[in-house]
Amino acid sequence: MTPTTTSQKDERKFEDARKAILERAALLICEQGYEGTSMQQIAVSCGLTKAGLYHYVESKEELLADIMGWGMDIFEEQVLTPVQGIEDPLLRLEECMRRNVLLCTRGWSREITVILHEHQTLRNAAGRTINARKKKYVAFLEQSFREAIARKLVRPEVDPTIAAFSFLGTVLWIYKWFRKDGRLTDEQVADGMVDTFFNGIRPLERSAR
Amino acid sequence: MTPTTTSQKDERKFEDARKAILERAALLICEQGYEGTSMQQIAVSCGLTKAGLYHYVESKEELLADIMGWGMDIFEEQVLTPVQGIEDPLLRLEECMRRNVLLCTRGWSREITVILHEHQTLRNAAGRTINARKKKYVAFLEQSFREAIARKLVRPEVDPTIAAFSFLGTVLWIYKWFRKDGRLTDEQVADGMVDTFFNGIRPLERSAR
Numbered sequence: 001m002t003p004t005t006t007s008q009k010d011e012r013k014f015e016d017a018r019k020a021i022l023e024r025a026a027l028l029i030c031e032q033g034y035e036g037t038s039m040q041q042i043a044v045s046c047g048l049t050k051a052g053l054y055h056y057v058e059s060k061e062e063l064l065a066d067i068m069g070w071g072m073d074i075f076e077e078q079v080l081t082p083v084q085g086i087e088d089p090l091l092r093l094e095e096c097m098r099r100n101v102l103l104c105t106r107g108w109s110r111e112i113t114v115i116l117h118e119h120q121t122l123r124n125a126a127g128r129t130i131n132a133r134k135k136k137y138v139a140f141l142e143q144s145f146r147e148a149i150a151r152k153l154v155r156p157e158v159d160p161t162i163a164a165f166s167f168l169g170t171v172l173w174i175y176k177w178f179r180k181d182g183r184l185t186d187e188q189v190a191d192g193m194v195d196t197f198f199n200g201i202r203p204l205e206r207s208a209r
Numbered sequence: 210m211t212p213t214t215t216s217q218k219d220e221r222k223f224e225d226a227r228k229a230i231l232e233r234a235a236l237l238i239c240e241q242g243y244e245g246t247s248m249q250q251i252a253v254s255c256g257l258t259k260a261g262l263y264h265y266v267e268s269k270e271e272l273l274a275d276i277m278g279w280g281m282d283i284f285e286e287q288v289l290t291p292v293q294g295i296e297d298p299l300l301r302l303e304e305c306m307r308r309n310v311l312l313c314t315r316g317w318s319r320e321i322t323v324i325l326h327e328h329q330t331l332r333n334a335a336g337r338t339i340n341a342r343k344k345k346y347v348a349f350l351e352q353s354f355r356e357a358i359a360r361k362l363v364r365p366e367v368d369p370t371i372a373a374f375s376f377l378g379t380v381l382w383i384y385k386w387f388r389k390d391g392r393l394t395d396e397q398v399a400d401g402m403v404d405t406f407f408n409g410i411r412p413l414e415r416s417a418r
Contacts, residue, residue: 035245117385118327138386161393162401169382170375176326177347177374184370192371200409 018056019070021046026067026111034064064115065126071116072133078103080137089147090154094198096141097171098190104174105186113175138164145201154201163201170197227265228279230255235276235320243273273324274335280325281342287312289346298356299363303407305350306380307399313383314395322384347373354410363410372410379406 024045028037039060043053057063079099086092104113122130141164148154154163170193178189233254237246248269252262266272288308295301313322331339350373357363363372379402387398 033242033244035242037244158405159393159397159401162398163405165382165386166379166402166405169378169380171378173374173378173382184368188368189371192368193375196367196372196375196406196409198409199413200405200407204408 014056018066021048021053021056022063022067022070023111025063026115029064029067030111030114034060039063061122061124061126065122065124065130067112067115068122068130069126071112072130074112075100075103075116075137076133080140084140088153089144089151090198090202093141093144093148093167094194096144097167097194097197100171101174101190101193102186104171105178105180105189110175113172117172117175138168141167148201152203155203158201167197223265227275230257230262230265231272231276231279232320234272235324238273238276239320239323243269248272270331270333270335274331274333274339276321276324277331277339278335280321281339283321284309284312284325284346285342289349293349297362298353298360299407299411302350302353302357302376303403305353306376306403306406309380310383310399310402311395313380314387314389314398319384322381326381326384347377350376357410361412364412367410376406 021042025037025042028042028045032041037060039053040050042063043050046053057066079096083092083096083099086095116130142160145154145158145160145163149156149158149160174189178184178186180186184192230251234246234251237251237254241250246269248262249259251272252259255262266275288305292301292305292308295304325339351369354363354367354369354372358365358367358369383398387393387395389395393401
């Protein structure tokens with residue numbers, strides 16, 4: 001095991017503090033809107049002075065970009081990367097939907113998801129990077145549907161683009177309605193969505209599982 | 210035909226001017242955020258003085274509530290009301306999806322849809338009214354799925370709540386991706402979504418249409 005040096009410890013401490021700031025800022029931005037939230041308010045809610053806050057982030061734009069980038073990091077780590085190696089395109093898509101549902105319902109900040117999908121405030125290079133990462137996901141879904149159609153695992157009349165965005169809408173709408181203390185568990189939601197969505201696109205003779 | 214009186218003409222003129230203001234305001238709020246948009250900016254973009262704007266709307270909160278209320282009016286008029294009388298619950302839901310898809314893709318302001326679904330700024334009585342109208346739609350969908358399951362038009366393992374929100378997510382996500390000049394027409398999107406969604410919930414022996 002590599003011994004942890006003081007500078008590594010400092011770096012980790014810095015990163016932890018930074019993520020705490022991102023979470024707080026995400027909460028405020030969701031409540032008050034991006035324009036309606038000042039760096040002063042974010043500093044106060046983090047127990048920092050404004051100067052202290054600027055030690056961690058350069059600007060409000062950078063803060064928003066970082067919240068979105070962090071959301072994409074977690075998404076790629078927990079959803080996209082683990083399924084990319086699954087050879088069967090239909091199993092790949094099913095596992096992808098299941099993981100994406102659970103990401104929307106479990107243990108990470110709902111606010112970050114909201115900001116990731118509802119804020120189009122970033123019109124700079126950082127915004128283009130986030131959009132490119134989102135488009136990579138859409139392209140991955142379309143490509144997987146195309147493969148599944150080519151292998152006759154999905155009906156030929158299914159359009160890969162409509163399928164990709166139906167998949168995304170079904171899954172990403174969850175953060176608007178799912179409540180942890182509701183009637184349905186997140187596993188039930190994941191199972192129910194995978195069941196109806198994939199039965200809808202399978203060749204009819206394959207629908208029975 | 211009832212002759213049009215001067216006061217009726219004035220009223221219509223007032224209403225037309227008001228709707229033009231709502232559309233302009235919706236555009237600005239989408240671009241800059243609700244908190245980031247001032248009544249002054251809205252007035253300027255409508256070619257009005259601030260006092261002139263206050264002739265049509267009492268406050269910024271009222272303006273936002275009116276944009277949302279207008280969006281719900283159009284939705285109910287074009288989607289919910291025309292399908293409520295369809296006796297067969299599955300045909301009712303299919304027609305409802307088709308109409309809702311076309312509402313998201315056709316001839317009315319995309320901005321109003323965005324505001325209706327992304328802004329939770331209203332925490333007053335007007336906000337509760339909007340939420341109650343949205344909930345009425347969810348209840349209508351759940352009830353129709355429940356009826357369809359009871360009549361064995363939908364598989365018994367389908368959960369009406371998951372089905373209702375999958376339906377909504379599939380349809381409402383459209384405003385985030387659909388472009389009029391894209392590869393797919395809105396009719397293709399409506400047909401594709403109705404086909405895959407309803408094939409996914411039908412009893413397996415009924416899947417073939």
